[in-house]
Amino acid sequence: MFTVCSKKEPSVPPPPTPDQIRAAHIAEAPDDSAERKNLLNIARGAAVVSRTAEITLDNSALRAIDGDPRSDWLSPADDHAQTFTFSLGARSRIEEIGASTAPPVSAKNIRYESSLDGRSFTPLATQTLNQAWGDQLMPVKPPVEANYIRVSTLDGYHLFIDLRSVVAHGAEVAPPQPRSIGGCWSINTFPAAIVENGGTAYGWLDQRERMWLDGGFDGRVWRFVFIRGPQIGLIAFSMSPDNNHISGLKWFEDADPKKLSDSLFGKRQTCSAPPPQFSVDVLRTFLERHLWVPLYGFRFDDANRLVPAQSAFAVRELARLIHDVAPRPVRIVSRELSGADAKSDLAVSQARLDSLRAELQRQKIDVSRVTFVALGRENYHTAVWSEIMRSMQSGIEMDIPLPR
Numbered sequence: 001m002f003t004v005c006s007k008k009e010p011s012v013p014p015p016p017t018p019d020q021i022r023a024a025h026i027a028e029a030p031d032d033s034a035e036r037k038n039l040l041n042i043a044r045g046a047a048v049v050s051r052t053a054e055i056t057l058d059n060s061a062l063r064a065i066d067g068d069p070r071s072d073w074l075s076p077a078d079d080h081a082q083t084f085t086f087s088l089g090a091r092s093r094i095e096e097i098g099a100s101t102a103p104p105v106s107a108k109n110i111r112y113e114s115s116l117d118g119r120s121f122t123p124l125a126t127q128t129l130n131q132a133w134g135d136q137l138m139p140v141k142p143p144v145e146a147n148y149i150r151v152s153t154l155d156g157y158h159l160f161i162d163l164r165s166v167v168a169h170g171a172e173v174a175p176p177q178p179r180s181i182g183g184c185w186s187i188n189t190f191p192a193a194i195v196e197n198g199g200t201a202y203g204w205l206d207q208r209e210r211m212w213l214d215g216g217f218d219g220r221v222w223r224f225v226f227i228r229g230p231q232i233g234l235i236a237f238s239m240s241p242d243n244n245h246i247s248g249l250k251w252f253e254d255a256d257p258k259k260l261s262d263s264l265f266g267k268r269q270t271c272s273a274p275p276p277q278f279s280v281d282v283l284r285t286f287l288e289r290h291l292w293v294p295l296y297g298f299r300f301d302d303a304n305r306l307v308p309a310q311s312a313f314a315v316r317e318l319a320r321l322i323h324d325v326a327p328r329p330v331r332i333v334s335r336e337l338s339g340a341d342a343k344s345d346l347a348v349s350q351a352r353l354d355s356l357r358a359e360l361q362r363q364k365i366d367v368s369r370v371t372f373v374a375l376g377r378e379n380y381h382t383a384v385w386s387e388i389m390r391s392m393q394s395g396i397e398m399d400i401p402l403p404r
Helices: 018-027 282-290 308-324 342-362 387-393
Strands: 047-051 082-100 109-115 122-128 135-153 165-172 183-187 190-197 200-207 209-217 222-228 231-239 245-252 264-269 292-295 330-335 370-376 395-399
Touching: 047 245, 082 109, 082 122, 122 135, 135 165, 183 245, 200 222, 200 308, 209 231, 209 282, 222 282, 222 292, 231 264, 231 282, 231 387, 282 292, 282 308, 292 308, 308 330, 308 342, 308 395, 330 342, 342 370, 342 395
Parallel strands: 330 370
Antiparallel strands: 047 082, 082 135, 082 165, 109 122, 109 135, 183 190, 183 264, 190 200, 200 209, 209 222, 222 231, 231 245, 245 264, 292 395, 330 395
16 A cells, blocks of 8 residues: 655745835945035935036946936946046035046046036046945045036956946035026927926926926926826926036836936927926826825925925925825925934924925815824835935825724
8 A cells, every 4th residue: 555645845934024025125325424424415306407428328427426326327338438528416615526436437537626617627636446335525726616527437357347436525604595496498309398386387398298297396306207198106306506408317106216217318498389288197106096195285384384485386286186086195304315314204204294284274274184204214105225315205295094
């Protein structure tokens, strides 16, 4: 008599929970503390004014100032001599200049120049980079004030060369000048038009299928929600001091490093016709698809009080959204990720939330279905690899809680 033994199949582990996925993703985040000191950081308002070439828009000059220590500009093959002009977010005193790179495709010799007006440049230094990781900096003696930095890669060690970051250390000596994004643009050769309304803005980018934008200015960067057919996502634009050039990072769905798309570069154009009116409700569409939406149109002062004049349009939009999703309850969530520690971030987010709630009550907006939540840096949506991602995940957002 034979006994048949069946081989027991190994049990299938349960799928990871959303919290486990998020925790694993966050654990991948690199240390960007050195990048946060860099004056050439898009989160501080730095922008690309001009560039000669890159291998693709995924490795453009913007990736050398995006604050992400893992991204890079990469040259075309065997074409090392390239030049970029960057604008600073505010007039600054430059005390150190340099770059970080990735061996073995390191750039070798680099020339740096500075300018106040973006037209007349003065030599700062010429540097030979070692094939090594990390920032390689040279002192600028005496320190020089600048609004623009021009960088020229002269040669390299490999068929391709890269720059992880162009680095300028020092201090801002003046506040950022006003930036105005309203008007007509050519962005990556496509026509675009944006209308400003106080601290808020809306518009479109005509990429075969029109992309609709809705957002606002945080004092350094224009932050937008976008809708393009079935696509949703976020865009951060920085601007040059002359308001004639914009540089943009685009993410699908969230400001997640793994959802980052190609770079956006814009030049101001003369408007041939008035911008069309919205045909898509950007904020509500994003909210309905994603169950939360950033509200970038709110502007707060240095004491974290709402600035009513610059936030009036955003307040009306929030009131409309609360009304439109009735009778469902909603949450208004305040986040801040850029402070020194979790306690200070929570205090900032609470102060902003209290100020916004007071303004809604002053305007007699019905908030009976609204729960107000200050989260600081807790339970944010995704990993944070750079300061611009902290900026995109900070501020006021609205969400629709799932039923329990």
